[in-house]
Amino acid sequence: xxxxxxxxxxxxxxxxxxxxxxxxxxxxxxxxDISITMLGTSDKHLYQPGxxxxxxxxxxxxxxxxxxxxxxxxxxxxxxxxxxxIDVDAKKVTTQSGxxxxxxxxxxxxxxxLMLQNxxxxxxxxxxxxxxxxxxxxxxxxxxxxxxxxxxxVNVPHKCPVAPLEITFMLYDYLASKGVMxxxxxxxxxxxxxxxxxxxxxxxxxxAMDQNGIKYETFFNTKEVDPAAKTITSEEGETLDYDxxxxxxxxxxxxxxxxxxxGDGGWVPTDRNKLLREGxxxxxxxxxxxxxxxxxxxxxxxxxxxxxxxxxxxxxxxxRWARDYDGKVFCFVETGMSTGTYVWFNYTTPPNPGAxxxxxxxxxxxxxxxxWLSARGLL
Amino acid sequence: xxxxxxxxxxxxxxxxxxxxxxxxxAADVPEWVAKVGxxxxxxxxxxxxxxxxxxKAK
Numbered sequence: 001x002x003x004x005x006x007x008x009x010x011x012x013x014x015x016x017x018x019x020x021x022x023x024x025x026x027x028x029x030x031x032x033d034i035s036i037t038m039l040g041t042s043d044k045h046l047y048q049p050g051x052x053x054x055x056x057x058x059x060x061x062x063x064x065x066x067x068x069x070x071x072x073x074x075x076x077x078x079x080x081x082x083x084x085x086i087d088v089d090a091k092k093v094t095t096q097s098g099x100x101x102x103x104x105x106x107x108x109x110x111x112x113x114l115m116l117q118n119x120x121x122x123x124x125x126x127x128x129x130x131x132x133x134x135x136x137x138x139x140x141x142x143x144x145x146x147x148x149x150x151x152x153x154v155n156v157p158h159k160c161p162v163a164p165l166e167i168t169f170m171l172y173d174y175l176a177s178k179g180v181m182x183x184x185x186x187x188x189x190x191x192x193x194x195x196x197x198x199x200x201x202x203x204x205x206x207x208a209m210d211q212n213g214i215k216y217e218t219f220f221n222t223k224e225v226d227p228a229a230k231t232i233t234s235e236e237g238e239t240l241d242y243d244x245x246x247x248x249x250x251x252x253x254x255x256x257x258x259x260x261x262x263g264d265g266g267w268v269p270t271d272r273n274k275l276l277r278e279g280x281x282x283x284x285x286x287x288x289x290x291x292x293x294x295x296x297x298x299x300x301x302x303x304x305x306x307x308x309x310x311x312x313x314x315x316x317x318x319x320r321w322a323r324d325y326d327g328k329v330f331c332f333v334e335t336g337m338s339t340g341t342y343v344w345f346n347y348t349t350p351p352n353p354g355a356x357x358x359x360x361x362x363x364x365x366x367x368x369x370x371x372w373l374s375a376r377g378l379l
Numbered sequence: 380x381x382x383x384x385x386x387x388x389x390x391x392x393x394x395x396x397x398x399x400x401x402x403x404x405a406a407d408v409p410e411w412v413a414k415v416g417x418x419x420x421x422x423x424x425x426x427x428x429x430x431x432x433x434x435k436a437k
Binding site for chain 1: 380381383384387388401403407410411414415416
């Protein structure tokens with residue numbers, strides 16, 4: 001097996017893998033025995049979970065970004081030249097500029113993207129916080145909001161599965177402290193027959209919503225939004241009025257995945273333990289890009305990336321696998337503007353959310369800065 | 380959730396099989412399928428997991 005590692009994607013997954021490999025393969029890199037190259041789409045690295053705080057003015061926007069070249073180990077050439085075709089048979093990746101990168105090992109970490117356009121009227125009628133522009137507009141809308149009906153509308157598939165609960169409880173606290181909660185009705189809609197895909201979280205969320213008078217509609221899969229009438233209608237036949245619609249948009253994987261025939265919806269069929277593309281022995285898949293039915297979240301990407309680093313190093317230096325990925329995910333859950341809890345789970349252990357506390361909320365605020373150590377492969 | 384996401388990616392008339400260890404799935408999926416207008420093909424209890432097959436109808 002050769003020695004050229006190509007990482008497609010400059011988000012958290014790809015960055016942890018690149019930095020982690022550099023830490024373990026320093027000698028080989030110095031001698032030129034191996035090479036690690038990354039292809040990305042931007043010179044900036046965005047701390048995506050920080051977007052949750054933007055609508056409430058609770059994070060400085062400068063804290064959300066770092067230069068990707070500074071986050072990435074200097075030994076990894078970083079090309080802002082997005083992949084346009086991935087040929088796993090010929091073992092080469094073509095980029096927007098027309099360059100062709102050959103590889104011996106490939107890591108696909110191209111992430112996911114918002115697909116607001118998949119729901120008629122959504123882009124015009126809704127607010128969201130899953131990108132910076134949307135989060136800024138939602139902040140402005142909240143500034144002006146002085147009471148009425150708010151709908152928090154959840155669509156599938158989406159990344160950061162606890163964010164819909166977080167934004168709901170944070171909205172409640174924010175509006176209560178603004179003094180308009182008594183004139184406000186919050187309704188949370190969810191696609192399946194309970195309040196969260198993870199059953200223990202659904203069971204935890206229900207009494208918390210009941211206690212605060214937050215309403216909910218389950219089995220609500222959005223069909224369309226009418227921005228003029230300010231209504232949202234579900235495939236199941238329900239129509240709700242709103243004054244402010246906050247949506248968790250549906251997502252797809254990257255276009256290059258579908259264009260290359262690597263997976264419907266941009267999700268690559270992936271072995272859940274080895275994190276290899278199904279049918280390949282030299283193509284790893286990490287983060288949102290996999291089709292594994294677990295949370296699409298930075299935490300998932302982090303623990304998957306750690307596993308891939310150990311396995312790639314072991315395969316290249318000793319010709320053996322180091323370990324399996326066990327499905328580990330850890331997520332903080334903000335339960336308002338001043339309390340939080342957390343969940344951790346894996347393929348065999350369901351989550352068990354504890355009582356919210358102020359300390360965990362503060363820990364989450366600390367992690368908002370510690371994230372950069374994760375990206376560097378230190379935490 | 381995976382079923383709903385996958386139904387968006389397949390053609391009308393295609394069938395999808397969900398394998399789940401969550402017994403709630405065997406009850407929830409038929410309820411939702413009836414509500415939204417797809418077709419249930421079968422629900423089979425394999426002891427340690429459930430197999431639920433749905434046909435996309437719209």
